[in-house]
Amino acid sequence: MIEHKDYCVPADTWAARVAGGDRRALARVISFLENDDPCGVAALKELYARxxxxxxxxxxxxxxxxxxxxxxxxxxxxxxxxxxxxxxxxxxxxxxxxxxxxxxxxxxxxxxxxxxxxxxxxxxxxxxxxxxxxxxxxxxxxxxxxxxxxxxxxxxxxxxxxxxxxxxxxxxxxxxxxxxxxxxxxxxxxxxxxxxxxxxxxxxxxxxxxxxxxxxxxxxxxxxxxxxxxxxxxxxxxxxxxxxxxxxxxxxxxxxxxDQLVKRRLAREKEALLLRLAERVRREILQSWSQEELARLWSDLAARRLDPYTLEERLYSVWKGAKEA
Ligand SMILES: Nc1nc2c(ncn2[C@@H]2O[C@H](COP(=O)(O)OP(=O)(O)OP(=O)(O)O)[C@@H](O)[C@H]2O)c(=O)[nH]1
Ligand SMILES: [Mg+2]
Incomplete structure (x- = not known):
C-alpha cells in the first residue's frame, strides 16, 4: 500500500499549490516522484482530474x-x-x-x-x-x-x-x-x-x-x-x-x-498503469525469496536442473499462497 507520510498530509496542499502555478511546489513534487516518495503519487492522484x-x-x-x-x-x-x-x-x-x-x-x-x-x-x-x-x-x-x-x-x-x-x-x-x-x-x-x-x-x-x-x-x-x-x-x-x-x-x-486523441491518451494511461502493476507484482514476487534462495534457483535454471516454466509456476504460486494466507 502507498502510505502517506506526515509531510504529504494533506496531500491536496501540494496538489493545490501545483495547480495554482507555484513553481517551488512543482519542483518539490517532481523531486518526490524522482525519489519514489509516496507524496509524489499522492499529489498526482489529486491532480489527475485536471x-x-x-x-x-x-x-x-x-x-x-x-x-x-x-x-x-x-x-x-x-x-x-x-x-x-x-x-x-x-x-x-x-x-x-x-x-x-x-x-x-x-x-x-x-x-x-x-x-x-x-x-x-x-x-x-x-x-x-x-x-x-x-x-x-x-x-x-x-x-x-x-x-x-x-x-x-x-x-x-x-x-x-x-x-x-x-x-x-x-x-x-x-x-x-x-x-x-x-x-x-x-x-x-x-x-x-x-x-x-x-x-x-x-x-x-x-x-x-x-x-x-x-x-x-x-x-x-x-x-x-x-x-x-x-x-x-x-x-x-x-x-x-x-x-x-x-x-x-x-x-x-x-x-x-x-477522434483519436482520447483513444491515444487512454491507451497510454492504460499502458502506464499496466506497466506499474506488472512491476509491482514482479517486485513482490522477487521480494518473497531471499537472495540466496533466488541465486540457487537461477543456478538450477542455468544448469538445466529446473525448467523455466516450473520455476515460473513455483514463483507465482508461492507468492499467491502468501497473499492468500
Ligand atoms: N549547423 C547547425 N548546428 C546545429 C543546429 N541545431 C543545433 N546545432 C548544434 O548541434 C549541437 C547539438 O545541439 P543540441 O540542441 O544540444 O542537440 P541535442 O539533440 O539536444 O543533443 P543531446 O541532448 O546531447 O542528444 C550544438 O552544438 C548545436 O549548436 C542547426 O540547425 N545547424
Ligand atoms: Mg539535448
Missing part, C-alpha cells in the same frame, strides 16, 4: 541532432503566440538530474525569468523504469499546472521504457544530414513512430537528401488519417520553426478530427 489539457509533444532523435536547440526555438515561437510551455528533458544515459551535465545537453537557457516557461531535466538515478515513471508523472504535473504545451525531449528512438511514443500526443522525430544513409531513416522504423519529421541542420549539406529519403519512406506507408510532414529546420537560426509549430498543431487537430 490533466488532459496540454498538448504533449515528444522530441526525439539521435544524440546531438539539435533536439534541445529546437525545443528552445519552439519555446520562443510558442511564447510569441501567447502559449505557456513546460519542458521535460529525459536523458537515460545520465545519472544526474537537473545538474550541470544534463544542463549542458539541455541548451535551453534564459527562460528563468519567464513564468510561462518551466524546464526540468531528469536522468536515471535508479532503474529505467523509475525514470520512466518519474518522467511520466512530471508530464502529468506540468499538464495539471496549466501549461499549454509540454515538450518532452529524449535521446534516441525506440528505447523501450522511456519510449516517447508512449507519452506524447505528437511525436517529432529529428533527423540530421551527415549521419550516413540509413542509420536514421530505416532504423527501428522511425517512420512509424514520427507524426512530424524535422530535418534539422538544414544549413549543412545533405539535408535535402535526408528529407527526400524520408518522404520516400513515408510514401510507402499507409497514412489514412495523417500523412506525417517533413519540415526542414535550422535550430541555430530559427529557420523552419513556424512551419514546425504549424505541423505540430495540424497533427493535434487531425487527432481531434479523427
Amino acid at each position: 490533466t488532459g489539457r496540454a498538448h504533449i509533444v515528444g522530441i526525439t532523435g539521435p544524440p546531438g541532432a539539435g533536439k534541445s536547440s529546437l525545443a528552445d526555438k519552439l519555446i520562443r515561437e510558442l511564447r510569441g503566440r501567447g502559449k505557456t510551455v513546460g519542458v521535460v528533458a529525459v536523458d537515460p544515459t545520465s545519472p544526474f538530474s537537473g545538474g550541470a551535465i544534463l544542463g549542458d545537453r539541455v541548451r535551453m537557457q534564459g527562460w528563468t525569468g519567464d513564468s510561462g516557461v518551466y524546464i526540468r531535466s531528469m536522468g536515471t538515478r535508479g532503474s529505467l523504469g523509475g525514470l520512466a515513471r518519474a518522467a511520466y508523472g512530471t508530464i502529468q504535473l506540468l499538464d495539471a499546472a496549466g501549461f499549454d504545451y509540454v515538450l518532452v525531449e529524449t535521446v534516441g528512438v525506440g528505447q523501450s521504457e522511456v519510449d516517447i511514443v508512449r507519452v506524447a500526443d505528437t511525436v517529432v522525430v529529428v533527423a540530421v544530414p551527415g549521419l550516413g544513409d540509413d542509420i536514421q531513416v530505416s532504423k527501428a522504423g522511425i517512420t512509424e513512430i514520427g507524426d512530424v519529421f524535422a530535418v534539422n541542420k538544414a544549413d549543412l549539406p545533405g539535408a535535402e537528401r535526408v528529407a527526400t529519403e524520408l518522404e520516400m519512406m513515408l510514401d510507402l506507408g499507409n497514412h489514412a488519417a495523417w500523412r506525417p510532414p517533413v519540415v526542414l529546420t535550422v535550430a541555430a537560426s530559427g529557420k523552419g520553426i513556424p512551419e514546425l509549430v504549424q505541423a505540430v498543431g495540424d497533427h493535434f487537430a487531425a487527432l481531434v478530427r479523427a
Whole structure:
C-alpha cells in the first residue's frame, strides 16, 4: 500500500499549490516522484482530474541532432503566440538530474525569468523504469499546472521504457544530414513512430537528401488519417520553426478530427498503469525469496536442473499462497 507520510498530509496542499502555478511546489513534487516518495503519487492522484489539457509533444532523435536547440526555438515561437510551455528533458544515459551535465545537453537557457516557461531535466538515478515513471508523472504535473504545451525531449528512438511514443500526443522525430544513409531513416522504423519529421541542420549539406529519403519512406506507408510532414529546420537560426509549430498543431487537430486523441491518451494511461502493476507484482514476487534462495534457483535454471516454466509456476504460486494466507 502507498502510505502517506506526515509531510504529504494533506496531500491536496501540494496538489493545490501545483495547480495554482507555484513553481517551488512543482519542483518539490517532481523531486518526490524522482525519489519514489509516496507524496509524489499522492499529489498526482489529486491532480489527475485536471490533466488532459496540454498538448504533449515528444522530441526525439539521435544524440546531438539539435533536439534541445529546437525545443528552445519552439519555446520562443510558442511564447510569441501567447502559449505557456513546460519542458521535460529525459536523458537515460545520465545519472544526474537537473545538474550541470544534463544542463549542458539541455541548451535551453534564459527562460528563468519567464513564468510561462518551466524546464526540468531528469536522468536515471535508479532503474529505467523509475525514470520512466518519474518522467511520466512530471508530464502529468506540468499538464495539471496549466501549461499549454509540454515538450518532452529524449535521446534516441525506440528505447523501450522511456519510449516517447508512449507519452506524447505528437511525436517529432529529428533527423540530421551527415549521419550516413540509413542509420536514421530505416532504423527501428522511425517512420512509424514520427507524426512530424524535422530535418534539422538544414544549413549543412545533405539535408535535402535526408528529407527526400524520408518522404520516400513515408510514401510507402499507409497514412489514412495523417500523412506525417517533413519540415526542414535550422535550430541555430530559427529557420523552419513556424512551419514546425504549424505541423505540430495540424497533427493535434487531425487527432481531434479523427477522434483519436482520447483513444491515444487512454491507451497510454492504460499502458502506464499496466506497466506499474506488472512491476509491482514482479517486485513482490522477487521480494518473497531471499537472495540466496533466488541465486540457487537461477543456478538450477542455468544448469538445466529446473525448467523455466516450473520455476515460473513455483514463483507465482508461492507468492499467491502468501497473499492468500
Ligand atoms: N549547423 C547547425 N548546428 C546545429 C543546429 N541545431 C543545433 N546545432 C548544434 O548541434 C549541437 C547539438 O545541439 P543540441 O540542441 O544540444 O542537440 P541535442 O539533440 O539536444 O543533443 P543531446 O541532448 O546531447 O542528444 C550544438 O552544438 C548545436 O549548436 C542547426 O540547425 N545547424
Ligand atoms: Mg539535448
